Amino acid sequence: MRVLGVDPGLTRCGVGVVEGVAGRPLAMLAVGVVRTPADAELGHRLVAIEQGIEEWLDRHRPEVVAVERVFSQHNVSTVMGTAQASAVAMLCAARRGIPVALHTPSEVKAAVTGSGRADKAQVGAMVTRLLRLSAPPKPADAADALALAICHIWRAPAQNRLQQAVAQHALHASKGRPS
Amino acid sequence: MRVLGVDPGLTRCGVGVVEGVAGRPLAMLAVGVVRTPADAELGHRLVAIEQGIEEWLDRHRPEVVAVERVFSQHNVSTVMGTAQASAVAMLCAARRGIPVALHTPSEVKAAVTGSGRADKAQVGAMVTRLLRLSAPPKPADAADALALAICHIWRAPAQNRLQQAVAQHALHASKGRPS
Structure with missing residues (x-):
């Protein structure tokens, strides 16, 4: 499975592509950051992010895009x-038509470090180890994007089993319903 | 000046086109709502909103798009x-390449009712009167989109003068700077 992880942000949008399946060594295909100038108009910044993401999708053809789920209670100044x-x-x-998966920051931290409250340095260290890199990817947004992709690859089997169970249940329920 | 007002929302995105200049009677060209199903995936809902907005831009060719400025402190459940x-x-x-203008809810209310704390009914009543409609546009999101467009038409002259003053000041400052 090839996953593009996206750590969203207006100034720095982390992007990283990881390939692999749960239980096997993972491979990093690419990592980077889509940047937009803080003094540009908001509409133009969004257009620049669109162009950046489109380039990453064109170049790496991921099967899934994993994006950090944003909550309104955190970092009020940057959350919008x-x-x-x-x-x-x-x-x-x-x-x-590429499926989008959302993972919370604590799901991502728990997946790569074992703790939902790990700090940035710990996440960076584990991403470096899991992808057998020579140094932690910089900036942190780039490492976080890779962590999102890893989290998705490892969580996907469980999520798929859950979705299949829900679909099965819905199928049986609809068969049992009087027509 | 022809302005498309957008009252953003995932379930109902209000859209309204108003034509006019400050100090003259205004004309409503169109009003409506772009809807997306609450049970659809977030990515698909965003694609549906994109298609809806594109249709409105194609059909009405506005010179400016006025969008409500969203704040993170309000309506935490729907703000994202x-x-x-x-x-x-x-x-x-x-x-x-269409300019985007952002106006806060209180700027919009103040522009159309004289009070930044007016309620939905008051905004709807004033939009009905100012555009000489037979009844308030429904739902409230549609009326709010028209109010945004009216607000922009009325505030634009002052904003333009301010921008010109800032640009003039920057020009003089850069001329006075040692090279």
Whole structure:
């Protein structure tokens, strides 16, 4: 499975592509950051993010795009920009028919470090180890994007089993319903 | 000046087109709502909003798109969806080179009713009167979109003068700077 992880942000949008399946060593295909100038108009920044994400989708053809789920209670000063950047990333993926998966920051931290309250340094260290890199990816947004992709690859089997169970249940329920 | 007002939302995105200049009677050209199903995936809802906004831009060719400025302190449960829908509207406009203007809810209320704390009914009543409609536009999101467009037409002259003054000041400052 090839996953593009996106750590959304207006100033720095982390992007990282990881390939692999749960239980096997993972491979990093690419990592980077889509940047937009803080003094540009908001509409133009969103267009720049769209162009950046489109380039990553064109170049790496991921099967899934994993985006950080944004909550309104955290980092009030930047949360609106984060929500807007994430909307653009989800739009680009959905427009191409690529499934979008959302994972919370604590799900991502728990997946790669074992603790939902791990700090940035710990996440960076584990991403470096899991992808057998020579140094932690910089900036932290880039490492976080890789962590999102890893989290998705490892969580996907469980999520798929859950979705199949729900679908099965719905199927049986509809068969049992009087017509 | 022809303005498309957008009251952003995932479930109902109000849209309204108003034509006019400050100090003259205004004309409503169209009003409506772009809806997306609450049970659809977020990415698909954003794609549906993009298609809806694109249709409104194609049909009415506004010179400006006025969007409600979203704040993170209000309506915590819906604010993320509002921010994401507004991002799509801004993206669609900016991609075409159409200027995007943001106005706060209190600026809009103050512009059309004289009070920044007016309620929905008051805004609806004034929009009905100012555009000489036979009844308040329904739902409230549609009326709010028209109020945004009216607000922009009335505030634009002052904003333009301010921008010109800032630009003049920057020009003089840069001329006075040692090279």
